[in-house]
Amino acid sequence: MVFQKHSSKLLCRGCFADDVRLRIYNEVHKYSMFGSGEKLLLAISGGKDSFVLFDVILKIHEPSKLGVITVLEGIEGYNRDEDVRWVIESSKELGIDCIRTSFKEVVGYSLKDLVARSGRSELNVSPCTFCGMIRRKIINKFARELGYDKVLTAHNLDDESQTAFINILRGDLSRLLQSHPKGPKLSELFIRRVKPLRKVYEWECALYAYLNGFKFQEVECPYITDRPTLRAKIREYLYKLESIRPGTLLKFLNSVDDLIIKYFSTSDNLPHLPTCSYCGEPTAYDRTICKTCELLIKVGVVL
Numbered sequence: 001m002v003f004q005k006h007s008s009k010l011l012c013r014g015c016f017a018d019d020v021r022l023r024i025y026n027e028v029h030k031y032s033m034f035g036s037g038e039k040l041l042l043a044i045s046g047g048k049d050s051f052v053l054f055d056v057i058l059k060i061h062e063p064s065k066l067g068v069i070t071v072l073e074g075i076e077g078y079n080r081d082e083d084v085r086w087v088i089e090s091s092k093e094l095g096i097d098c099i100r101t102s103f104k105e106v107v108g109y110s111l112k113d114l115v116a117r118s119g120r121s122e123l124n125v126s127p128c129t130f131c132g133m134i135r136r137k138i139i140n141k142f143a144r145e146l147g148y149d150k151v152l153t154a155h156n157l158d159d160e161s162q163t164a165f166i167n168i169l170r171g172d173l174s175r176l177l178q179s180h181p182k183g184p185k186l187s188e189l190f191i192r193r194v195k196p197l198r199k200v201y202e203w204e205c206a207l208y209a210y211l212n213g214f215k216f217q218e219v220e221c222p223y224i225t226d227r228p229t230l231r232a233k234i235r236e237y238l239y240k241l242e243s244i245r246p247g248t249l250l251k252f253l254n255s256v257d258d259l260i261i262k263y264f265s266t267s268d269n270l271p272h273l274p275t276c277s278y279c280g281e282p283t284a285y286d287r288t289i290c291k292t293c294e295l296l297i298k299v300g301v302v303l
C-alpha cells in the first residue's frame with residue numbers, strides 16, 4: 001500500500017499508478033499541451049522521471065508520432081551510455097525514432113572539458129549553467145530541424161516549484177511566464193517545451209518507476225554540489241514546508257498557475273526575441289550574442 005501524504009489517501013499499487021497517470025493526463029488536457037496529431041520529441045536523460053514520461057506518454061500517443069532525444073553531457077560516471085540503453089532499445093522495438101547525441105558531438109567538448117576550461121580561464125561558471133543552456137539549445141535545434149511540434153521534458157513537481165519560487169524571489173516575471181505551460185512563445189525558432197509531470201512529486205515518480213520494474217542505477221551528478229546555492233536552499237526550504245504541511249508544493253504551483261492565467265493572459269503581445277549573431281538562435285532582448293556563445297567564446301571554444 002502507498003500512503004499519499006498530500007491527499008491523505010492510502011492506495012494499492014494499481015490505484016497509485018492510475019492516480020499518477022490520471023494527474024499527468026489532467027495536466028496535459030488542462031493546458032492543451034499537445035494534440036493527437038502532433039509530433040512530439042521526448043527529452044530523455046535515462047533516470048526515473050524519464051522512465052515515467054516515456055511510459056505514460058506511450059499510453060496516450062501514437063508511437064509513429066513520437067521521437068526521443070537523449071543528450072550525453074559528458075560528466076564522468078553520470079548519464080552514461082548504459083543509463084540510456086533502455087530507452088534506445090525500447091524505442092527501436094516500438095519503431096520510435098531515437099536521437100542519441102552529446103555535447104562533444106555538437107559543441108566539440110564534453111561538459112567535463114568545458115568545466116576544466118572554465119576553471120583555467122578563471123571564469124568560474126557553474127557546470128549547471130553550461131549544462132542547462134547547452135542541453136536546451138541542442139534539443140530545441142534537433143526538434144526544429146526534424147519537424148517536431150513540441151518537446152516534452154520530464155521535470156517533476158519538485159523541480160517546477162523550485163523554479164517558480166526562484167523566479168518570484170528574483171522578480172524575474174519574464175521567466176516565470178515562460179515556464180508556464182501557456183507562457184508566451186517569444187520566437188518562431190523555439191519549439192514549445194511542455195512538462196507533463198509538473199504536478200507529480202519526485203517521490204511519486206521514483207515509486208512509479210520502481211513499481212513498473214525500472215532498474216534504478218540512480219547516481220547523483222557529481223556537480224550537484226555546485227548547483228546555484230539559491231536553488232539548493234530553496235529546495236531544502238520547500239521540503240521542510242512540505243514535511244510540515246503535506247501538499248504545499250502542489251498548492252503553491254497550482255496557485256502560481258492560476259495567478260498567471262488570471263492576470264497575464266496578454267503576455268503574447270511581447271515582442272519577439274532577437275537572434276544571436278554567432279549561432280542564429282534566439283537570445284535575450286538586450287543581447288546581440290547569446291549567453292551560451294558568450295561563455296563558450298570566453299572559455300576558448302571557437303564557434
Ligand code: SF4
Pocket residue numbers: 073127128129131132221222223224227
Ligand atoms: Fe547538469 Fe548540473 Fe544537473 Fe549535473 S546537476 S546534470 S551539471 S544541470
Ligand code: ZN
Pocket residue numbers: 276277278279280281289290291292293294
Ligand atoms: Zn549564440
